[in-house]
Amino acid sequence: MDPYVLFTSSLIDSPNPSSDLKINNLVFMDNSTLISSSKAGMEFMLSITEEFYQINNTSAxxxxxxxITNSLLLTSNSTLFPITFNLDLSSLNSVPFITITPISMTTSFRFLGVWFNIKSSRDFVKKQLKRKxxxxxxxxxxxxxSPKQVVxxxxxxxxPKLEYRMQVTHLSExxxxxxxxxxxxxxxxxANFSRSLPNPILFLSQALGLINLFAHQRQYCV
Known part of the structure; x- marks a missing residue:
């Protein structure tokens, strides 16, 4: 594979235009998360990411x-208008702006495999856990x-799967x-037990030792 050629003139002001950098590199990117307290801060970071993509011969x-923002009063019935972020143009960035439509306050989103909600609604996570x-x-x-194998x-x-999804969502008993x-x-x-058997018996360590989700949450997820 031919190496990427990074032209010095596009990176820095150099008196020696022949000193181009030849680098064999292959970059794989997954999701990236940018966090800012202001629109100007987000525009600054988006400008940096575009320059990064140019240097590494990649794109997004x-x-x-x-x-995701909590600065707009967005509900499930709100009309979602796109927001334009104006980027700083440079020798490494030719993208003048990026337009993104925010999600509503009631929509859940995933970060590092855990689902969050700006309105702190637990409904989405509860549905996920029940489905699991x-x-x-x-x-x-x-x-x-056998019953012991199932337990x-x-x-x-x-x-462990339920616990991971419950990291930021405390559920009632x-x-x-x-x-x-x-x-x-x-x-x-x-176990060929009657359906009317009291549930606490299943959780006894002297019996089957089935983990009680609520007790487990109080012990490990708080």
Whole structure:
């Protein structure tokens, strides 16, 4: 592969125009997050990113940019108008502006795998957790597994996934009870227990030792 050629004249003022830099580099980029307390600060950082892309012979799809802000009164019924960020032009940046439409205050967004919401709504995360539990129960129910094997998979595989998604979302005991209802049902089924069996028995370490999501949250997620 031919190396990228960085022309000195486009980087710095050099009296020696022949001293171009030949560098073999291959850059892979995933999501980047820019955080600023003002529009001017965001414009400054966006200008830097465009210069970075030019230096590294790469680019970003501006249509995939997502803007989250708490400075606009945006609701689910608000009309979302695009915001234009004016960039500083330079020898490394020829993009004069970037236009991004902000998401509403009620829309959840993901950062480092964890979902946030400007309005601090927990509905999105609760739906995710319930969907995870239901999917686990549907997969486990027809499988030829003993009750202890099911409990092990729940405690060692499912609980860490739920815990990660709950890092910034504290749920009430009733929320946790509803979310994990499908889990308790499948455990009772595998153990040939009556559906009317009191749930606390499932959580006893002397019995099956099923992890109680609410108790686990209070111990590790606070």
């Amino acid at each position: 799809n501006h249509n995939k940019y997502v803007l 539990c239901c999917s686990f129960a549907v997969t486990i129910r027809p499988a030829k597994l 092990y998979l729940h405690n060692a595989v499912l609980i 009733s929320d946790c009870h509803l979310i994990t209802r499908s889990i308790r049902s499948v455990v009772k089924h595998k």
